[in-house]
Amino acid sequence: MGEAARKKTYVEDLSRELYDQYNEFTYSYKVDRGLTPEVVREISRQKNEPSWMTEFRLKALDIYYQLDVPPWGPNLDELDIDNIITYVKPSTEMRYSWDEVPEDIKNTFVRLGIPQAEHASLAGVGAQYDSEVVYHSIKENIRKRGVVYLDMETALREYEDMVREHFMTLVPPSDHKFVALHGAVWSGGSFVYVPPGVHVDIPLQSYFRANAPGAGQFEHTLIIVDKGAYLHFIEGCSAPKYSVNNLHAGCVELFVREGARLRYSTIENWSKNMFNLNTKRCLVDKNAVIEWVSGSFGSKVSMLYPMSILRGEGAKAEFTGITFAGEGQYLDTGAKVVHAAPHTTSTINSRSISKSGGTAVYRGVVKFTERAKYSKSTVSCESLMLDAQSRSDTIPVIDIATDEVDVGHEAKIGRISDAAIFYLMSRGISEDEAKAMIVRGFVEPIAKELPLEYAVEMNNLINLELEGTIG
Amino acid sequence: MVIKEQLNELPVKTYRWLKVNGLTLPEPLEIAYQPYKKDYLSFSPLPGLTVRPMPAVPLRDRMGTEYVPYGVSAELAALAEAQPNAGAQVHVAQGVKCPEPIVLSYCCDGENPVVMDHNVVFAEAGSRVTVIFQYSGGEAGAVHNGTLKVFAQPEAEVNIIKIQHMSDAVHHFDSTAAIVGEQARVNFVHVELGGKLAAMNYKAQLSSEAAVAITGAYFGGDTRRLDLNYLAEHYGEGSVSDITVHGALAGEAKKIFRGTIDLKRGARRAKGSELESVLLLDDTVRSIAVPLLLAGEDDVEGAHAASAGKIDADKLHYLMSRGLSEQQATQLLVEAAFQPALDQLPAAWQALVKRELEWRLMQCRTM
Secondary structure, X not given: OOHHHOEEEEEOOOOOHHHHOOOOOOOOEEOOEOOOHHHHHHHHXXXXXXXXXXXXXXXXXXXXXXXXXXXXXXXXXXXXXXHOEOOEEOOOOOEXXXXXXXXXXXXXXXXXXXXXXXXXXXXXXXXXXXOEEEEEEEOHHHHHOOOEEEEHHHHHHHOHHHHHHHOOOOOOHHHOHHHHHHHHHOOOOEEEEEOOOOEOOOOEEEEEEOOOOOEEEOOEEEEEEOOOOEEEEEEEEEOOOOOOOEEEOOEEEEEEOOOOEEEEEEEEEOOOOEEEEOEEEEEEOOOOEEEEEEEXXXXXXXXEOOEEEXXXXXXXXXXXXXXXXXOOOEEEEOOEEEEOOOOOEEEEEEEEEEOOOOEEEEEEEEEEOOOOOOEEEEEEEEEEEXXXXXXXXXXXXXXXXXXXXXXXXXXXEEOOOHHHHHHHHHOOOOHHHHHHHHHHHHHHHHHOOOOHHHHHHHHHHOOEEEEEEOO | OEEOOOEOOOOOOOOOOOOOXXXXXXOXXXXXXXXXXXXXXXXXXXXXXXXXXXXXXXXXXXXXXXXXXXXXXXXXXXXXXXXXXXXXXXXEOOOOEOOOOEEEEEEEEOOEOEEOEEEEEEEOOOOEEEEEXXXXXXXXXXXEEEEEEEEEOOOXXXXXXXXXXXXXXXXEEEEEEEXXXXXXXXXXXXXXXXXXXXEEXXXXXXXXXXXXXXXXXXXXXXXXXXXXXEEXXXXXXXXXXXXXXXXXXXXXXXXXXXXXXXXXXXXXXXXXXXXXXEXXXXXXXXXXXXXXXXXXXXXXXXXXXXXXXEOOHHHHHHHHXXXXXXXXXXXXXXXXXXXXXXXXXXXXXXXXHHXXXXXXXXXXXXX
């Protein structure tokens, strides 16, 4: 292909108009900036927590002080944790009806389409605004079958034993600095319990919205899908952009019991001043299945590697992820799988697009312990770069401690192929259309796994136009 | 000198709990200078070819080439460069094509327990040369710490073959770097069969239209430890790298493969590919692969693939149904993994590698 034909493809940023509208910052209570045992005690007191939780928080804080910031991955120098407000209580109590949620907060969620989706296609909805959940509901027929879907605070009161048995056992505060921070100042999030054999046909969705500038969001999600049950859980996140940096250090712990199946979908669209340092982990029992669907579009910096621990024979993990890194973004994402039992299977399928100086990193690990005989893993990572200002790195680790395994890992990095465009054009398709087709084709395997409304949104937002030749 | 630095560091670090960012020696290792008193050099004289044993005039200064950090660790490379007890300086004049390989054969024994060879191959524009390195022998406590720097000037072709079949009692460190000029080509073929701990580091810097190919083959049995680190840095447009490493592990052997293709901004139309594949012969082996692909340029093609698995039962069954014993059939399949490297060796060296491989496989299969 000649120099003249080496055109650039321009893909629009995902439009942020919808997400960037913010409300006036009001609150009923917030803690001071910074992190001291007093701040942690105060959060616990505000929430009226049992003393074991207060103790847990203080221990986590101790660990937080001892751990260092990871020396690998994106630069976190701009994250000034000491000046993050760790707890902002919105000026409303938890409500079970949208009509009772204050107008400005309610409108935020209406704009994001949450109540509409709840009405049309969801079995239950949780909505968190800054540090607290402001709305939570579950359809009556689902509740009657014994499904519990509550905000974490209420769950801690009503299902204290179950929460205590599981809370931060899968992701202990000692895991890394930001999860220790989470243990100390966590607030909000959702708790789900699906009893044995119950199949929840339509998804539950929790939406996390950060409105306060310079604040952190630390929601905790705990889901237990009991034997033979099924659940699809959708997590959405967004925040308006402020000039100060915000921090999101959530924690998700998923327990999928024998023969159960959980699909966990995330659409993350934080604003570009957000440090998204999130930790997600799933423990998968015998013949159980975890399916992660993960879309990372927002944030300034993301470090997110959902982990599946396949501890039961025949357990299965599937990860489908797409990352879209635009100007000023450093999205370091991927998946971790530990095969710790025989006949376990994992499939990782990751796609990333980087443009306008954005950096997309796939970082992951597939580990087979000596107990993982007859296990199988397939990893496929593809990265599309749309210009030479951007970066795309692939950093996988494959660690095998037994012999009867079948492991395949493949990665590809490149730009839109001139030959493919040429071919499509020779079939009478315009150049713009050809490029659009190729980019849509590239994200298609992921888009088809997304909840429909998100897939439609993503496709609409990937608008292509030509920018001219490179110099 | 006691070795302190971490070895074979990953160019871009990742999760710490996996302990793959570098190798920390399990126990302190001291390398003391001792003279190496044996002959190791053989070549056919040719006008335009200069071969001098080390220590010789430091070539680096004469060439005015910028110093490129390289090596299993900076410490190990500096040690061999500063105080080599063996090694050679090979210089090939412009346009000279050497028909015969130069052979450097180092063998550790009781009286020469340390080989610290510093080797430099300088190929002027349009020249061609092949250098074969052999490392053998070694009693308990023996150490090989070697360096090789290859400077391939425009359109030169340099072929480097390294056959390491030392005993399982030695420490083996191999620091190799190549600066590959425009349209030049460097081929590395290396076979690793011995060493209690064998740590190899290959680095290549590529100019425009330059090419590097690294073909590796290894076998690890018993409690051997192999630590491989490859880095191809693409600076020039249209540069090409190809890293292909095949191996087999048995017993409680542990191998870590780190391979990085770094497509720098401006390296338009560069292509890098990396393939790692390992045969797992026992359920007590440990195999780790970290294949990195870094891209700061969009107009590139980068690909890596890694695979691991047991010997295919169907293939084994087929061979045994043809009258081969399991041992022979396994041997044949491991040899097949070595084929990409074997294919590039002169016949006599192929035979040596096959013999050594067979012997080593037998040692650990009968345990």
